[in-house]
Amino acid sequence: MLKSLLIVGLGSFIGGVLRYALSIYIKNNCSQGFPWGTLLVNLMGCLVMGLILALFRENGSTGNMWCLLLTTGLCGGFTTFSTFSCESFQMLQSGDFATLALYLASNLIGGILLIGLGYWLVR
Numbered sequence: 001m002l003k004s005l006l007i008v009g010l011g012s013f014i015g016g017v018l019r020y021a022l023s024i025y026i027k028n029n030c031s032q033g034f035p036w037g038t039l040l041v042n043l044m045g046c047l048v049m050g051l052i053l054a055l056f057r058e059n060g061s062t063g064n065m066w067c068l069l070l071t072t073g074l075c076g077g078f079t080t081f082s083t084f085s086c087e088s089f090q091m092l093q094s095g096d097f098a099t100l101a102l103y104l105a106s107n108l109i110g111g112i113l114l115i116g117l118g119y120w121l122v123r
Contacts, residue, residue, distance in 0.1 A: 007065050011073015015045075019078045034099060035087040038080060039106055045079035046111040050118020058122060 022044075023037035030036045049071060056067040084107055091100035 003065070004068060007069045008073040008076075011069040011075075012077030015074040015077025015079075019080060035083075035103065038083050038087055039103065039110075042079050042081075042084060042107050043110050043114055045075045047114040047118045048078075049075045050115040050120075051122055052118075053115075054119040054122030 019041045022041055026037035026040060052067065052070045052075070056064070061067060088100060088103060091097075091103065
C-alpha cells in the first residue's frame with residue numbers, strides 16, 4: 001500500500017508541475033477572458049489517459065505500478081477538476097452564460113471524445 005501511495009504521489013507531483021508550467025505558458029501567450037490553460041490540460045489529460053489505458057489493457061496489465069503512476073498519478077495531477085469548477089462558477093456568477101456553456105461543453109464532450117480517440121489510436 002505504501003508503495004502505491006508513493007507511486008501516485010510521484011506521478012501527481014510531475015503532473016501538477018506540468019499543469020502549472022503549461023497554464024503559465026498559455027496565460028502568457030493566449031488571449032484572456034477564456035480559461036484556455038485549464039481547458040487544454042483537461043483535454044490533453046483525457047487524450048493521454050485514453051492512450052495509456054488502451055496500452056495497458058492491450059497488455060493486460062492495468063493493475064501494475066506503471067499504470068498507476070501514469071493514470072492516477074500523472075494524469076490525475078495534470079488535469080484539474082477543481083479549477084475547472086471554480087472557473088465555471090465565476091462565469092456563472094458574472095452572468096457569462098454563453099462562455100460558460102461553451103466551456104462546459106468543450107471540457108465534457110471534448111474530454112470524452114479524446115479519451116475515446118486515445119483508446120482508438122492504440123487499438
